[in-house]
Every structure is written in structure tokens, then in C-alpha cells.
Amino acid sequence: MSKFEQALAHKDFVLTVELDPPRGVALAPLLELASRLAPRVDALVVSDNRGAMPRLSGLAAGARLAAQGAEVILTLTCRDMNRLALTSQMLAAGAEGIGNLLLVSGDYVSLGDHPGAKPVYDLDSVQALGLAVTLASGRDLAGQELDGAPRFCLGAVVAAQSDPLPPQLIKLKKKAQAGARFIVTQPLTGLEELQGFCRQTATLGIKLLAGLEVADPGQRQGVVGLFKEIRGSGLVAGAHLSMPAAQDDLPALLDACGL
């Protein structure tokens, strides 16, 4: 069982932060930032070409973070990899000591800065969860026996603000059935949004992590306030914090949140 899975099982409130690998090969600043964040959170979520913009591989960055003792949740997107590539990334993650995966469809390529790229989506996120479960069982999707099986705590995402919401909930249920142990929401804008969503998902019995994002510095106070409200509400199993435009400020955000 990964450290994060243990935290999910035993702690009242887990905390994760999102880290983007560099757009380039300069990994040292990320490793330094991660070394300051890791002791303060339950896991570091390493993104995978977030926003359909290419960066150094999340697997490579995640492996280095795991090697320095951090608990890593590796994001893998169906947008950029077919089932063969996802299989090899998952096996590599397992071999590098990464025990948690966050499996997502991925923003469409036209939303990023390489809009002419060929989108893959060989699997969707539900099927990617199925792939990870299959690998954990000791076989690949072709039924071939693996020389050593990985073990993962699996996560997926949900958009509480999806409109209409019912089809999103149908898929959420499938994600839980397919093996997701935790679900991270896309960035929330208010407590009411979360309350409404939780009323509709109460019966699913999922461990929900509230996604909170500081998209620009002006939003920081609001996000800190919302974090405290959400933590106090007892609605969720934890929170996932991100500052995509200024991730170096994540330690200060944790300070402001009283963490």
C-alpha cells in the first residue's frame, strides 16, 4: 500500500499539491521546491503536459522526486499516449517507486500551444484505470504475463461544474467501478458548488479531493478562504492545491492556509 493510500485510509484530511515539470531540462529548481513541499503534504501530484503544452516527462520528473523520498502521484493523460505507451509508462512508474497514478483524458490539443498535434485518446480515463488494474493483476491488456507487477493507488478527476452534470456522474460511477480510490475535482469556485456536487455523489462512497487553484496572485486570498471553508465543512477527504502560474509560491500558499 502506498504512503498516500495509507494517508487516505487513516487521515481525516489529506493534502496534495500539483507540480509541473519544467519546459526544458532544468530539473534542479523542481527538485528543490519538492524537497520543501514533500514534508508538508501527503503527496506531490506531477502533471503530464498540463493544458496540452509539452514539458519534461512527468514520469522522468516523478522518478527523480520519488528517488529523493517524496510520495508521488503521477498524472498520465490519454491524449498523448496509446495503450502501449500508457502500459510502458505505468510499468516504469511502478519500477521507479511511484505508487499512485492520476489517470485523465487530458485537455484537447487545440486548447494548448501545439494545436496541430494528433490527439490520441486510444483509451479513455475509465479504460486507462482498467489498464492499471490489469497491470496490477500481473498481466498486460494482451493477457501476457508481466515480469513483476506494479501496485498502484489509482485516482481520477471529475468536473463538479460540468453542465449537464448527470452524464458526468455516470462516468464518475464507472471510474469508481474501474478502480479509482480517490477522485480529484477540477478547480472549485465556491463551497456551494461542492455542496451541490456532494449531495449528488454521496451514495458513490468515493474519497473526494477538492481541487483548488490559484490561477493568478489576486485569487490567493479567496482560495485560502475557500480552502478553510472546505476543510471545515467535512464534505471531502482532502484537498489538492495548484498554482500553475507560480508554483514556487506553493510553500507560501500552504503557510497562508495554516498548513
Place this chain on the structure above:
Amino acid sequence: MIVAQRKDFEQIKAAAADFRKVLVVGCGTCVAVCLTGGEKEAGILAAQLDLASQIQGEDKSFAVACVERQCDLEFLDELAETVLDYDALLSLACGAGIQLLAERYPRVPVLAGVDTTFIGINRDVGLWEERCRACRACVLTTTGGICPVSLCPKGMLNGPCGGTRQGKCETDPERDCAWSLIYERLAGLDRLENLSAIVAPRDHGARSQPGRQVHPAYLRRYSAHE
């Protein structure tokens, strides 16, 4: 039907620049319905090319022919004598028609005058919409007659991604989310249980390119000769 759009005129003119006598070959089926490559559009393109060459003082000629279907050898045969008089054929058929024309007349250069866009429907005069990706694994029975493979940019089979807002797609606020449409339709038919089972990954092996389809009667006919 197959939908196509005409290439940019300058691009066509540049492609035809090396040839003195060019036959613009229209197709009377799909591309005629989508007002791109039928007899009328072939005539307009030939006139445009002719005018452009006159302005540049070139001694060129552009003629027009139109066949019923360029994707069928039976209809291409009728051009056999005509093509002998031309240096190049400028086809306005879909990619399939252009290729069969090239195959049928191996000694004549064939130029493409259109870009084939999709398999779609005729929504209105002058409006066509994509509806099929020819994926060889039709899911329309379970998805309420609405195709997630062609209408969802991600081709999702198990439900929507997280990008749906007010029933629209994250890729374009004007584009309906296929999964919102599927949900509404199945809810209206009281058939939402169609969506409850996890759909396995698609078998892309069945889609190995290029496709080939043989009618059982064709097999019987030719195996009888062996």
C-alpha cells in the same frame, strides 16, 4: 455522403502551372451535392483558371468533363479517349475518386482540386455536418443514434470528459457536447441503462488501413473459378 471543400485557388493554379492542357474532372455524386466538385463547380474552376492564364498571357486551355462517380471504374472508362488530349487531369472528386482516376489513367498526371473533409449529412443548402468516422465498430445502438466517435473530439466511449459547459464542448463553445446529446436522448427514451456498463477499449486492429470489404457473393463467384 462524402463532404469535401475546394482547395484555395492559388494552390490549384500553382499545381496546374506545369501543364498546358488541363481537363477539370468533376464528379456527379457526393461532391456535387456539397457544391464542391460537380459539373457546375468544375465549369467555374475551369473558367477561373482560363481567365487567370489569359491575364498572365499564357497559352493554356482548360476543359471540363464530369462523370457520374469517379470512385467507380465503370464511369471512368468514358473518359478514355478524352484524356489523350490533355497534359493533366484536375480532379474535383473526393480522395477516393481522385485515386481511382489516377489508377485508371496511369500515364497522365492527376491533380487534387479539393480537400476531402468528412462523411456527413446535408443539414441545409450550404451546410454539412460530420456524422461518421467509418470506425468499423458502430456503437449507435447503445448511444441513442448519436455517435461519440465522430461527434466527441476525444472519441470517448464511457461518457463525457470534464470539459462540458452548458452542453457545449471544451474545444468550441458553439459545438454540442456529444455526451450531453446522448444523455438527453437516452433519458427521453428511458434507456439510460444503456450507459451503465463500462465499454472496453476499441479494437483498432479491425481498422487497419487501408480497408477492404468483400461481399460473400463475390467470394463465391471467384472461389468457384479456382
